[in-house]
Amino acid sequence: MEALQYCREHHVDLVSVSSKQIQRWVEGWAKGASSPHVWLGLRYSCNLGFWFWVNGRTICYDNWASDGERQQGCARRVGAVGRDGGQWFSLEEADKLNFICTNEGKSVCLPEVCVCVCVYLVGCVFVRMISS
Numbered sequence: 001m002e003a004l005q006y007c008r009e010h011h012v013d014l015v016s017v018s019s020k021q022i023q024r025w026v027e028g029w030a031k032g033a034s035s036p037h038v039w040l041g042l043r044y045s046c047n048l049g050f051w052f053w054v055n056g057r058t059i060c061y062d063n064w065a066s067d068g069e070r071q072q073g074c075a076r077r078v079g080a081v082g083r084d085g086g087q088w089f090s091l092e093e094a095d096k097l098n099f100i101c102t103n104e105g106k107s108v109c110l111p112e113v114c115v116c117v118c119v120y121l122v123g124c125v126f127v128r129m130i131s132s
Contacts, residue, residue: 007101012102013055014101014102016042020061026081030081031084033098037091040081041053065087065088076092077091078093
């Protein structure tokens with residue numbers, strides 16, 4: 001996936017949404033996207049049958065659209081947030097979409113977390129679509 005590779009080479013990773021506060025922040029950025037969805041750092045493992053964040057964090061918050069998590073066979077599926085409404089969708093990895101990268105920087109502790117004490121959202125940057 002080009003977005004993941006780009007984020008890892010130029011920033012740190014694709015954004016992971018682990019709380020309602022981060023979700024709101026991501027929704028704000030997604031509204032300005034030129035694509036109908038924006039990639040998140042969320043992937044599906046066909047072999048294991050579950051979703052995971054590419055940074056290794058546990059999924060303790062989600063915002064799936066009612067039909068957003070559907071699997072269509074075992075194609076490579078990646079999570080994206082909708083530009084309108086902020087709900088999550090399972091899309092094919094080959095789609096060309098805008099994406100959000102996280103940067104290294106100061107950590108921010110948020111009260112609403114599932115297993116972790118702090119969520120390290122360390123600054124983010126919105127990146128437009130990579131042309132092929």
